[in-house]
Amino acid sequence: MDTLKRRTGAQRPRDVSVYDLRSTPLRDVNTALHQPDLEGEFAIDHPDGAHNVAVGVNAPVRVHVDGHVGYYAAGMNQQADIVIDGNAGTGVAENMMSGTVRVTGNASQSAGATAHGGLLVIEGDAAARCGISMKGVDIVVGGSIGHMSAFMAQAGRLVVRGDAGEALGDSIYEARIYVRGAVSSLGADCVKKDMRPEHHAELAELLSAAGYSDDTVEYTRYGSARNLYHFHVDNASSY
Amino acid sequence: MCGIVGLHLRTEELYPRLGELLAGMLGEMADRGADSAGIAVYGDPTWSPPGRGCVSVTDIAEAPDIGPDVAVVQVDSTYLLSADEPSEELLRRVRAGYPDALIAGFGADLAVLKGVGHPRDLSDAWGLAKAQGWQGVGHTRMATESAVTPSGCHPYTVGPQQCLVHNGSFSNHATIRRDLRRAGVSFDSANDTEVGARFVAQQLAAGRDVETALKELCATFDGFYTLLVSNRDSFAVVRDAIACKPAVIAETTDWVAMASEYRALAGLPGVESAKIWEPEPEVVYAWTR
Amino acid sequence: MSSPTDDRARLGLRESATFDRTAIAAIQRAAETGIYDIRGWGAKRALPHFDDLLFLGASMSRYPLEGYRERCGTDVVLGGRNAKHPLHLDIPVTIAGMSFGALSGPAKEALGRGASEAGTSTTTGDGGMTPEERGQSKHLVYQYLPSRYGMNPDDLRKADAIEVVLGQGAKPGGGGMLLGQKISERVAGMRTLPEGIDQRSACRHPDWTGPDDLTIKINELREITDWEKPIYVKVGATRTYYDVKLAVHAGADVVVVDGMQGGTAATQEVFIEHVGIPTLAAIPQAVQALQELGVHRAGASAATGKSNGVQLIVSGGIRNGADVAKALALGADAVAIGTAALIALGDNHPRHEDEYRKLGSAAGFYDDFQDGRDPAGISTQDPELSARFDPVEGGHRLANFLRVLTMEAQTIARACGKAHVTHLEPEDLVALTIEAAAMARVPLAGTNWIPGAGL
Numbered sequence: 001m002d003t004l005k006r007r008t009g010a011q012r013p014r015d016v017s018v019y020d021l022r023s024t025p026l027r028d029v030n031t032a033l034h035q036p037d038l039e040g041e042f043a044i045d046h047p048d049g050a051h052n053v054a055v056g057v058n059a060p061v062r063v064h065v066d067g068h069v070g071y072y073a074a075g076m077n078q079q080a081d082i083v084i085d086g087n088a089g090t091g092v093a094e095n096m097m098s099g100t101v102r103v104t105g106n107a108s109q110s111a112g113a114t115a116h117g118g119l120l121v122i123e124g125d126a127a128a129r130c131g132i133s134m135k136g137v138d139i140v141v142g143g144s145i146g147h148m149s150a151f152m153a154q155a156g157r158l159v160v161r162g163d164a165g166e167a168l169g170d171s172i173y174e175a176r177i178y179v180r181g182a183v184s185s186l187g188a189d190c191v192k193k194d195m196r197p198e199h200h201a202e203l204a205e206l207l208s209a210a211g212y213s214d215d216t217v218e219y220t221r222y223g224s225a226r227n228l229y230h231f232h233v234d235n236a237s238s239y
Numbered sequence: 240m241c242g243i244v245g246l247h248l249r250t251e252e253l254y255p256r257l258g259e260l261l262a263g264m265l266g267e268m269a270d271r272g273a274d275s276a277g278i279a280v281y282g283d284p285t286w287s288p289p290g291r292g293c294v295s296v297t298d299i300a301e302a303p304d305i306g307p308d309v310a311v312v313q314v315d316s317t318y319l320l321s322a323d324e325p326s327e328e329l330l331r332r333v334r335a336g337y338p339d340a341l342i343a344g345f346g347a348d349l350a351v352l353k354g355v356g357h358p359r360d361l362s363d364a365w366g367l368a369k370a371q372g373w374q375g376v377g378h379t380r381m382a383t384e385s386a387v388t389p390s391g392c393h394p395y396t397v398g399p400q401q402c403l404v405h406n407g408s409f410s411n412h413a414t415i416r417r418d419l420r421r422a423g424v425s426f427d428s429a430n431d432t433e434v435g436a437r438f439v440a441q442q443l444a445a446g447r448d449v450e451t452a453l454k455e456l457c458a459t460f461d462g463f464y465t466l467l468v469s470n471r472d473s474f475a476v477v478r479d480a481i482a483c484k485p486a487v488i489a490e491t492t493d494w495v496a497m498a499s500e501y502r503a504l505a506g507l508p509g510v511e512s513a514k515i516w517e518p519e520p521e522v523v524y525a526w527t528r
Numbered sequence: 529m530s531s532p533t534d535d536r537a538r539l540g541l542r543e544s545a546t547f548d549r550t551a552i553a554a555i556q557r558a559a560e561t562g563i564y565d566i567r568g569w570g571a572k573r574a575l576p577h578f579d580d581l582l583f584l585g586a587s588m589s590r591y592p593l594e595g596y597r598e599r600c601g602t603d604v605v606l607g608g609r610n611a612k613h614p615l616h617l618d619i620p621v622t623i624a625g626m627s628f629g630a631l632s633g634p635a636k637e638a639l640g641r642g643a644s645e646a647g648t649s650t651t652t653g654d655g656g657m658t659p660e661e662r663g664q665s666k667h668l669v670y671q672y673l674p675s676r677y678g679m680n681p682d683d684l685r686k687a688d689a690i691e692v693v694l695g696q697g698a699k700p701g702g703g704g705m706l707l708g709q710k711i712s713e714r715v716a717g718m719r720t721l722p723e724g725i726d727q728r729s730a731c732r733h734p735d736w737t738g739p740d741d742l743t744i745k746i747n748e749l750r751e752i753t754d755w756e757k758p759i760y761v762k763v764g765a766t767r768t769y770y771d772v773k774l775a776v777h778a779g780a781d782v783v784v785v786d787g788m789q790g791g792t793a794a795t796q797e798v799f800i801e802h803v804g805i806p807t808l809a810a811i812p813q814a815v816q817a818l819q820e821l822g823v824h825r826a827g828a829s830a831a832t833g834k835s836n837g838v839q840l841i842v843s844g845g846i847r848n849g850a851d852v853a854k855a856l857a858l859g860a861d862a863v864a865i866g867t868a869a870l871i872a873l874g875d876n877h878p879r880h881e882d883e884y885r886k887l888g889s890a891a892g893f894y895d896d897f898q899d900g901r902d903p904a905g906i907s908t909q910d911p912e913l914s915a916r917f918d919p920v921e922g923g924h925r926l927a928n929f930l931r932v933l934t935m936e937a938q939t940i941a942r943a944c945g946k947a948h949v950t951h952l953e954p955e956d957l958v959a960l961t962i963e964a965a966a967m968a969r970v971p972l973a974g975t976n977w978i979p980g981a982g983l
Contacts, residue, residue: 075752109517484737
């Protein structure tokens with residue numbers, strides 16, 4: 001896995017509301033981000049691994065978190081563009097509905113868990129269970145992902161520029177997975193699939209939205225074989 | 240459930256700060272377990288005088304009197320004993336004199352302190368911030384299925400100079416405990432972690448190295464767990480195959496640290512440029528001085 | 529006239545207690561189909577339960593209260609510990625979580641209507657919040673389950689309380705189950721699943737495992753909803769003492785404990801009958817855990833006015849006001865009903881006898897809710913069948929039942945001299961069997977003996 005990547009030396013625009021978590025309680029910061037008709041740009045400094053940073057935002061605002069966060073950063077995000085300039089703990093952007101979350105470093109387990117929409121970009125690696133139970137979110141990972149990723153992935157698209165760990169897409173429903181590197185093993189009912197023109201187009205769009213310009217020909221598509229859609233005794237070993 | 244912290248220093252300049260750094264890490268993990276806590280410190284000259292065998296004893300009514308050759312340092316409710324003989328020999332004498340006392344740890348250069356109460360309060364009572372040394376391990380506990388007592392606290396001593404801390408829960412340890420008892424192993428508590436610790440101790444006593452011992456544990460125990468096992472000069476981290484319990488490792492040229500959550504590492508000097516990653520399941524990561 | 533039993537006796541026929549007709553049918557069914565039996569409801573076998581407990585009514589030393597003028601209160605406040613808006617319910621009976629998907633839309637609407645009429649809450653289920661239920665329920669508890677079907681922050685903010693579900697009594701350790709015949713277009717849409725497939729569900733939450741991580745998750749839910757709503761934690765009854773302690777440590781404002789008699793719409797028969805413990809055995813464990821932590825029925829702080837307590841809701845086989853009163857006497861703050869609520873709506877009603885026969889069952893025996901062919905129109909997605917069910921009439925029936933439960937509990941409480949139903953206490957109870965005495969931790973009637981006490 002890679003070392004931490006961070007943007008350094010970026011100039012902060014003047015109109016940004018800045019909160020320092022070393023001196024302002026998280027409750028106050030989240031309260032401010034929950035104000036009705038919220039507008040503008042926000043910066044959160046010194047998270048120092050705090051949990052639940054910028055959760056439940058529901059406004060078309062920009063939030064820049066400068067440092068590493070703990071669990072559930074940007075949880076249940078709606079509409080906001082949130083950047084975590086550091087690493088993210090378990091469950092970053094979990095249950096996101098819309099908007100964008102970008103992690104410049106690595107993400108821990110369950111990144112984008114059960115999210116319904118929006119775009120989650122992880123520039124580094126994501127750990128185990130990336131995209132678990134995803135329900136429509138798009139996730140683009142610049143590096144590699146850990147084991148049990150896309151477990152029970154129901155809908156949405158997962159793009160991985162690096163490798164994928166064991167049991168990719170176990171029990172997958174209708175989500176689509178594109179991997180450029182190696183896949184350690186596929187989970188139950190997850191199979192390699194052909195890349196047709198519409199898949200190349202979809203993948204190119206996702207990569208571009210995340211800021212990458214890879215040739216889609218380098219990727220392989222994975223999805224459900226749909227053999228587990230109805231309980232049958234012949235599938236007993238899969239359960 | 241719990242929080243684990245571990246710090247292994249690579250540069251002597253940081254030895255005087257070991258306790259201060261470990262106290263900070265332990266305090267951050269108090270939210271994960273506020274019932275009780277335990278620490279193991281390697282190399283504090285007051286707690287474990289160099290060149291002497293050491294035994295940490297707690298859950299005892301008064302200061303143990305083993306003999307005039309045994310020095311006793313009291314730290315809150317723990318008595319740190321040292322003598323000019325191998326630790327195993329001192330341990331034998333302590334057990335003979337005080338069969339009901341709880342042996343928190345034994346081994347040269349090792350002091351183990353455990354207590355019931357909030358981790359920050361315990362840290363203060365121990366004067367942890369002033370401790371020195373090259374390696375420290377800590378644990379904050381939210382008791383799952385067993386009682387909150389000193390015997391339920393981690394770290395568990397698995398052999399001379401060896402300690403084990405655990406986050407998670409085993410689910411088939413009752414049977415393994417029975418097997419170990421039949422093999423002559425005795426237990427201090429009903430805690431699932433102690434079963435893991437005694438299992439590793441038995442493996443090590445049979446001549447296997449830490450990596451093999453931990454691989455055997457992974458093959459034998461069911462459950463979700465992150466384990467940190469320390470020795471005088473090394474520490475090792477392993478997670479189970481499913482790896483639901485958290486673990487973060489950070490490494491610089493000056494130190495290697497491990498914790499359940501990143502925020503426990505956030506105060507370490509130089510962490511901004513540390514290599515930070517999460518251990519893969521069933522892979523043993525080990526560092527030696 | 530001789531009965532079949534007499535005839536068999538005369539012929540010397542004796543049924544095996546081990547391989548009885550039920551066991552024989554189960555083995556033959558397994559051999560024919562090759563798949564485990566799936567059904568609804570909770571544990572059907574006889575278990576130590578509330579019927580094994582009796583109240584000690586008024587006597588020379590205890591005086592009863594008159595009805596009407598001499599008050600016997602029934603209200604309860606849930607979740608006062610941390611939330612800005614605790615739930616104030618008029619009665620100590622709530623409606624347990626049951627999913628839209630398992631139940632029809634009209635059935636969920638009826639539950640909302642009836643509960644609101646009686647001044648209590650309903651709970652969503654493993655499929656999300658429907659507008660019908662939110663529209664009808666005065667107090668709505670929103671479940672947060674491993675599957676996270678339909679979970680979204682807009683509904684979270686619309687809820688009056690949030691219930692983090694670890695498990696339920698019928699299947700502690702099992703996830704939701706909904707078969708293809710009930711995954712209609714609407715259900716599929718809410719759950720983000722293809723229509724008509726058999727749903728596979730997670731049994732663990734996707735982004736936390738264990739009470740140390742649950743602590744962080746509960747904080748997340750509080751932060752998202754600005755600390756407005758009580759957070760409940762629900763467990764199926766297994767290692768209840770430890771579970772309740774850990775739930776409180778993790779931050780629960782209310783703990784819900786569901787015994788093995790608790791129902792489900794669908795799961796494996798072996799799960800229902802053989803995993804989890806009876807409700808009676810779970811309640812004293814839960815109460816002991818709360819007492820040891822100093823949060824059981826803990827009153828309001830003089831300084832803040834906020835309650836220090838963590839409330840206990842018990843479910844799993846609550847059928848009548850006596851069950852309600854006994855659960856409260858053992859230490860619950862409220863109970864939840866699921867199966868009983870559906871029966872009040874019309875489930876297993878004798879008027880559907882002919883239809884039950886056509887399905888190979890009979891009124892009073894029907895448990896194949898997973899099939900979606902419920903003649904009462906309650907646990908089905910079939911439009912024709914669910915049209916048979918009138919949600920307005922159903923709501924009234926439920927409200928009637930809730931009122932009867934409450935009045936029965938009050939009758940008992942008054943007879944024991946209590947001015948509030950939650951003033952009932954374990955000392956008001958005795959047990960009829962040794963097992964019930966041991967599990968409920970009350971003495972065997974006529975003795976001072978509580979088996980196992982002091983161990």
